[in-house]
Amino acid sequence: MAAFLRRRLLAVIPLVLLTTSLVFSLILLLPGDPAVALVGLENVTEERLATVRERMGLNRPLYVQYGLWLARAAHGDLGTSLRTGQPVTEALRDRLPVTLGLAVAATAFGLIVGFPLAVIAASKRGGFTGSCASGIAAFGVAVPNFWLGSMLVLALALHLRWLPATGYASWFDSPWDAIRHAILPTLTLGASAVAEITRQLRSALQDTLTTDYVRTARAKGIGERGVIWKHALRNALIPMITVSGLTISRLVGATVVVESIFALPGLGRLNLEAVLTRDFPMLQGAVLVMVLIVIAVNFLSDVIYGWVDPRIRLS
């Protein structure tokens, strides 16, 4: 197991270097000059642009800029926002909990709802209940989350007035308020997680149900419930580790849209604002954190996978 962990951990390093350097060069392909954006178009003179570029280090060659950024990042310094002067690490620290909380809540919601739905869809295959379960899953995949979010706000916030339409409340200030504010974004983001988990688990379960050992179990006279819950589900669950990991990673990306709809101060919106205002240090920092989340989640799911299924870690 230790060798497996070491191997996995070492693979992370080139991945981080590759993604950050890629992001760094992609940012420079963005149209629009950050120095011009900062000075204000009307006030542009070559001297002012030169001073601003000098101050921001934009006049140096790309690889030098990247090297400097990397060296500072390794010491935990991601620079300051070009726009507001806020340290990037401070902004990330404030916003990370919002996004992470949302993604985890949505995945949990996906598992809690998707799990029974998948079991129903697989065991009652062809029947009305099974088709309904599959239908819900198909709906979750097909419906765009900006539409779903608007509909939920319309129904639950504006019409019934049960929940707040927008905003974020910190868990530490008021847990009750935090929950009320989190419900609509969680449902919006979680719908696709429900769908994803239902579909994957259903097909895994269906495959397992046709295997020899399940046929043997049935032949021994074990009831259908026992066959599914005790025998089939255990094996069908292994791929779910990967699916959950992928779902969290994908949801972190989808927060860009959901955070805008619900005006949540999270990483997704930070990314968007940084792109729109050409705030390079902020964008680089935000992307770095998102990449690290995805890598960490993948790493964790690999480790859990290896732990659960010995075939993986020994290969």
Place this chain on the structure above:
Amino acid sequence: MKRFGVVASCAVLVTVLLGISSIEAQPRQGGTLRVAFRAEVSTFDPFKGASGTDHMYLYPVFDTLVRFDDKLQPRPGLAESWDTPDPKTLVLRLRKNVKFHDGTPFNAEAVRFNLLRAQDKNVSSLASELSNVEAVEVADAYTVRLRLKRPDASLVLAFTDRAGMMVSPTAMQKLGDQFGRTPVGAGEYKLVKWTPGDSVRLERFQDYWEPGRPYLDGILMRIMPDGDTRVNALRSGQVDFIMEIPTQDFASLKGEKGIKTYEGPSLAYWRIFLNMGKPPLDKKAAREAINLAIDRGALVRTVMFGLTEVSVTPFPSVYWASNPALKPWPYDPARAKAKLVEAGLPNGFTFDMVLEPAPEHVRRAEAIQAQLAAVGIKVDLKPMELAKGVQGYFRGQEFMAANYRWTGRPDPDQSVRGMFHSTGFYNPGKLQVARLEELMDQAKSVYKLEERRALYQKIDEIIQQEAVDVPLYVAPVLEAMSTSVEGYQPNLLGKPAFRGVWLRPGR
């Protein structure tokens, strides 16, 4: 035309109603006003920012030397009065007993500190606005004398904007670069907390100089980039005031219980920027043909849901520098074709036009494209990201035209000089109309508003005669608020200042 008259009178009526309700009811102290804005403040340092969306955050924190009324005419602010003993001297007499939030007294030395800083090219984005100021002299503790290189009537209204926002000199010297995040002004409210990406919280400044003001305990400004999100927040009672309402949502908010709306003109207008240095746009007849081939009424009806007025001059009809005698360009395809023949282009011509790739912008540009195609003028639409398009058109001279919004300026000189003077940044073709430039200089050197008005009305006329502008329609101010909000005064800049706002109990 009738329709626009109706829209305009509705707008005036709403303004009057909002005004009346605040006169009739007795203002009440207390409460926190919650507002939602699209964009976040870029910095609280008034001289550093360059974004037009900062003002809503800056107005409550920084009192200005000069204030403006609903027609954007100058009114006393931190300067109680001003006069010009000769055209190259501007004397400001300051209000006494004014303090900054940190207790620093406001006086002539503070004004001098601020204006010198505003002129410093290394920190300030306002240096060009104050380029005619040669020296700032402290005549006595409460009198400042500005020595000018040449007469400059635009200064007074410039002092209603960023250049007039006074920061505490002690705080600025102490905080340096940090000032932009922890500002100290002399305004009605002081900053309590700025949570980037989420909100800005302001609280009442107890030692504000105006007795009984402000009425509110504080203002909570929340950042909501999405238009529908802002509408939802108002509808669900999470905020009391929203602006920049999507045009398609505005009609449904009108008349909704518990909500009142305001629609009116702003100084901003939609136009086609033409690079008049590139043929055939250097020919007056070609530009006339474009103007005559556009059906502005149809654009207002379809793209703007009838929520605004057609532009005649670079200013909305209620503004003091606008010429009421001028008529909008008629929609006359036959005459447009005749003008093309006159320009030596009987088969029309082709030009490319940049625009923002958002749905509303594309709809407008496609409508214009179809209208111009009907007379034989082919438009190549170039939708592209704003920063890229703006830099490419104004700096790079890469395109013949741009379909953008002129955002408006506090003084008309800033607008007409920027767009129609041969040295103007927003006139990339550098076309020169000598008569226009003479009038601009003349209008800048007289200080009486009545005299200036007459000169700008003449300027409006020549702009139309020479067809150097392709005005489309006025960008409307669309705002909505809870019926508990009282005393709100909209302004022509479309940048809400919450001076005089109070809240009815029991919202």
